[in-house]
Amino acid sequence: MRESRTLRWARPVVLGLLALFTVLPLYVMAVSSIKPLKDVQGRFAWLPTHVTFRPFVDMWRTVPLGRYFVNSLVVSLAATVCSVAIAILAGYAVSRYRFAGRGTFMTAVLSTQMFPGILFLLPLFLIFVNVEKYTGLRLYGSRTGLTVTYLTFALPFSIWLIAGYFDTIPRELDEAARVDGAGPLRTLFRVVLPVAAPGVVAVAIYAFMTAWGEVLFASVLTDDATRTLAVGLRGYATQANVYWNQVMAASLVISLPVVVGFLALQRFLVHGLTAGAVKS
Amino acid sequence: MARTVTAPGSAPARAPGRPSPRRPRLAKALPYLLLAPALVAELAVHIIPMLVGAWMSLLHLTQFFIRNWTQAPYGGLTNYRVAVNAHGPVGEDLLHSFLVTVAITAVVVGCSWLFGMTAAVLLERPFPGRAALRTLFLVPYALPVFTAVITWRFMFQRDTGMVNALLSDQLRLAHGHPFWLLGDRSFAAVTAIAIWRMWPFAFLTITAGLQSIPSDLYEAAALDGAGSLRLLGRVTLPLLRPVNRVLLLVLFLWTFNDFNVAYILFDQPPAAADMISIHIYNASFITWNFGLGAAMSVLLLAFLMVVTLGYLGIGRLRSRHA
Numbered sequence: 296m297r298e299s300r301t302l303r304w305a306r307p308v309v310l311g312l313l314a315l316f317t318v319l320p321l322y323v324m325a326v327s328s329i330k331p332l333k334d335v336q337g338r339f340a341w342l343p344t345h346v347t348f349r350p351f352v353d354m355w356r357t358v359p360l361g362r363y364f365v366n367s368l369v370v371s372l373a374a375t376v377c378s379v380a381i382a383i384l385a386g387y388a389v390s391r392y393r394f395a396g397r398g399t400f401m402t403a404v405l406s407t408q409m410f411p412g413i414l415f416l417l418p419l420f421l422i423f424v425n426v427e428k429y430t431g432l433r434l435y436g437s438r439t440g441l442t443v444t445y446l447t448f449a450l451p452f453s454i455w456l457i458a459g460y461f462d463t464i465p466r467e468l469d470e471a472a473r474v475d476g477a478g479p480l481r482t483l484f485r486v487v488l489p490v491a492a493p494g495v496v497a498v499a500i501y502a503f504m505t506a507w508g509e510v511l512f513a514s515v516l517t518d519d520a521t522r523t524l525a526v527g528l529r530g531y532a533t534q535a536n537v538y539w540n541q542v543m544a545a546s547l548v549i550s551l552p553v554v555v556g557f558l559a560l561q562r563f564l565v566h567g568l569t570a571g572a573v574k575s
Numbered sequence: 576m577a578r579t580v581t582a583p584g585s586a587p588a589r590a591p592g593r594p595s596p597r598r599p600r601l602a603k604a605l606p607y608l609l610l611a612p613a614l615v616a617e618l619a620v621h622i623i624p625m626l627v628g629a630w631m632s633l634l635h636l637t638q639f640f641i642r643n644w645t646q647a648p649y650g651g652l653t654n655y656r657v658a659v660n661a662h663g664p665v666g667e668d669l670l671h672s673f674l675v676t677v678a679i680t681a682v683v684v685g686c687s688w689l690f691g692m693t694a695a696v697l698l699e700r701p702f703p704g705r706a707a708l709r710t711l712f713l714v715p716y717a718l719p720v721f722t723a724v725i726t727w728r729f730m731f732q733r734d735t736g737m738v739n740a741l742l743s744d745q746l747r748l749a750h751g752h753p754f755w756l757l758g759d760r761s762f763a764a765v766t767a768i769a770i771w772r773m774w775p776f777a778f779l780t781i782t783a784g785l786q787s788i789p790s791d792l793y794e795a796a797a798l799d800g801a802g803s804l805r806l807l808g809r810v811t812l813p814l815l816r817p818v819n820r821v822l823l824l825v826l827f828l829w830t831f832n833d834f835n836v837a838y839i840l841f842d843q844p845p846a847a848a849d850m851i852s853i854h855i856y857n858a859s860f861i862t863w864n865f866g867l868g869a870a871m872s873v874l875l876l877a878f879l880m881v882v883t884l885g886y887l888g889i890g891r892l893r894s895r896h897a
Contacts, residue, residue, distance in 0.1 A: 508719035
């Protein structure tokens with residue numbers, strides 16, 4: 296197939312512009328994180344006057360970034376573990392059984408994705424406050440409350456993704472295990488799950504990313520002690536005198552693990568995410 | 576157990592999920608038991624709050640009743656009347672925010688789709704650096720939203736930001752150093768950031784869609800002498816239609832509902848960038864009038880559902896007549 300001359304000429308130009316658009320903020324983040332403070336307080340320059348790694352040290356002292364980090368990490372990990380476990384069970388049911396309400400369940404779960412978060416936020420806040428009033432169980436302002444909330448955010452896509460992976464595993468494996476006397480749960484955990492491990496890891500990364508980057512609910516459902524990075528970093532950047540080099544250094548440190556994780560497993564994730572979007 | 580796994584062919588042909596003879600009732604209930612945790616979680620965080628929200632929208636739920644909301648006086652449709660009254664201050668602001676959100680969403684969805692489509696088509700055939708570009712284009716999607724938007728916030732600073740340095744000082748496309756995060760230019764700022772975050776998803780989805788188009792279709796069309804542009808119009812776009820249909824809907828919903836960009840970019844969003852989610856958020860938490868906020872949220876959901884169902888319905892009608 297021959298290509299027109301226009302296309303051959305347009306390809307590098309258009310792709311170059313898109314790459315520039317994509318890379319500019321990433322470059323600004325990286326280069327500003329190694330600039331001394333006076334560089335980021337004056338006119339923007341493409342290169343630092345001298346390279347310094349002080350921002351990466353100082354950022355932990357200017358605001359309680361360490362505490363935010365721990366909060367984000369605890370909540371995101373707990374939400375990931377719970378949502379992956381729940382999604383494995385639900386995904387197995389959807390993939391291996393035909394039962395009444397199966398289609399409705401999958402559609403309903405996915406359609407919760409479309410609802411605006413603000414719709415749940417006010418009632419959830421109210422419910423959390425009142426649950427504490429009547430039962431003493433602290434949800435508002437606690438990591439538990441945030442974990443419960445986050446685990447449901449990743450759940451719809453996780454169930455779709457895991458059910459999709461399970462579908463690709465031949466049922467003969469299940470049947471062989473069953474003939475051998477294994478019950479359904481044993482079959483799931485000993486036979487199906489090990490084969491689906493890469494898919495499960497990809498789903499875990501997705502769930503972690505969802506919780507790690509969530510802003511809206513964290514801004515309302517946390518207090519000073521349980522503040523996550525999303526809210527803490529915004530507070531850092533809205534002070535009257537912002538140490539932008541430290542904010543950029545913190546952003547870099549916060550972003551790196553999830554970006555690396557995503558890119559490492561992109562093949563599994565990309566396939567599942569787009570399949571989920573197209574199927575829906 | 577591993578031994579039997581190696582011999583899958585020996586399994587008898589019994590459909591999985593058929594009740595086992597020993598415990599028929601349990602086997603029948605099993606799928607529902609497996610779904611129960613997911614159902615409970617969805618009920619607790621999505622369904623029940625939604626119903627509570629619908630109920631709240633009928634109450635005069637102000638700050639005095641947050642801790643005993645069941646005692647808030649019933650107000651019927653008062654909150655809705657206040658929200659849709661375009662002549663009152665509350666309704667006027669809500670309408671303005673709605674229109675701003677529509678405009679931002681239109682630009683963002685259009686550009687994101689166009690960028691994604693262009694990049695996916697241009698990256699379809701292999702060349703050196705293709706894999707690197709594909710990976711690069713995915714990074715904005717993988718980046719946590721708040722670190723990305725905070726970086727943009729720094730870039731849009733008037734005196735120390737990269738945008739003014741580039742546009743005014745280096746490219747000389749603009750005079751002086753304008754404010755990007757105040758006044759009307761905030762519309763451009765929010766839109767640019769939303770496109771930057773959104774188009775990689777369009778790219779990803781369209782790339783996956785292109786891979787499912789059999790290459791012999793292209794070859795057949797090319798043998799007939801079709802040029803690149805005609806191939807795009809005659810083969811690629813029609814075959815991508817199911818993918819595009821869902822993609823546009825998802826882009827629309829995500830952009831329209833987006834809270835993060837405006838919340839992180841501004842201390843208080845200017846009128847030109849007052850996206851609807853953050854408008855409702857501020858209206859609720861600044862005045863602590865949760866009943867009114869809930870009414871606005873319900874109206875938003877109703878609008879989104881009408882658009883979604885209408886969009887899917889039109890698509891179905893069209894495909895039936897085609």
